[in-house]
Amino acid sequence: MKFNYKNKWAIERKLKDLPIALKRILIDNSSLTKRIIKNNQGKVRLISTKIKLKNNSKKDSKIYQYERKVELKGNLSSPIKAVSYTPVWAIKGRINSIKILKDKSLATLLFRREKFSRDAIYYYITHNDVLRVTLFKRNNVVIRVEETFPKRNNYEQLSLVECRKNIIY
Secondary structure, X not given: OOEOHHHHHHHHHHHOOOOHHHHHHHHOOOOHXXXXXXXXXXXXXXXXXXXXXXXXXXXXXXEEEEEEEEEEOOOOOXXXXXXXXXXXXXXOHHHHHHHHOOOOOOHHHHOOOOOOEEEEEEEEEOOOEEEEEEEEEEOOEEEEEEEEEEOOOOHHHOOOOOOOOOEOO
């Protein structure tokens, strides 16, 4: 996915008071898991998976969603927590493998063959954390991924070479 600063500058403006290393991690287009976890040093840790009943904000109906919570530690002092929500009605075919991902990255499912695209990204900044909400979309299926980044962490030690590698001039 190429980065187009003209469409994203208003959303990323919220990030201006954050440490530069954290800001680069948040706006990076490459896989977060690949960047944090090098050579299988500290893997993705599966916390829980369950099916939850959620209210649908657009309609009065309720829908069932498959919730998957993981923790990414790698070389960081504090882990990054990620929660993904997938509609249960969409778990069929290739997406059915989300049930058996266990300690693998969600990107292995999202960016294989028929790729999902990033539909929208939102940032919510609290006192200690930054919450990044990303919506991945393909056809009618929308997968919501919420990642919580602690503000104080050793992000400086991560390689920043991949950050914004597909910039459009």
